[in-house]
Every structure is written in structure tokens, then in C-alpha cells.
Amino acid sequence: MDPVETVIFDLLGRLPAGKSVSPEEVARALDETGWRRELGKVRAVAVGLARGGRLVILRHGKPADPDEFKGVWRMRLPETDGTG
Secondary structure, three states: OOHHHHHHHHHHHOOOOOOOEOHHHHHHHHOOOOHHHHHHHHHHHHHHHHHOOOOEEEEOOEEOOOOOOOOOOEEEOOOOOOOO
16 A cells, blocks of 8 residues: 555544544655645545545545546545445
8 A cells, every 4th residue: 555545545534424534634644744745645645546446535624526636635435325
């Protein structure tokens, strides 16, 4: 598994269901001092995970199209409907 993907799921796994993390939080977990260099990788991995249905990208607290979002964004796990 990609290190960025590992950190994303590790951070989200520590949060209550429905809560989100910012790309900055993920980047800082990867490299505390050079975190800004990690932001592009975080975005690329998050987009891939969102396309695969494993992650939800949020804008203003609402799901965003992974191919068209701009500006400030966050990530959360997809909500489960309880059917498995």
C-alpha cells in the first residue's frame, strides 16, 4: 500500500464515523517539516481513492466530484448503509 494511502486510512480510522481529515493533516503526518511538498501526492492519492469509492472528497462539507473539485477540501470514509 502507498505510504500516503496508509496515512490517510490510519488517520481516518482514529476518528468517529463521518468525521474528516484535511490534506494538510495527512501531509504533516508524512513529513512534519516538509509537509508542503507532500500535498500534491496527498491530492493525487485521494483522487484515486475517491474514484474507486474508497474515500469521499468533501467541499463545504458535501461530497465533491474527484475530477472537478478546487479550493479547500477534506476527506472522509464513505458512509455505509448497513447492508454490508
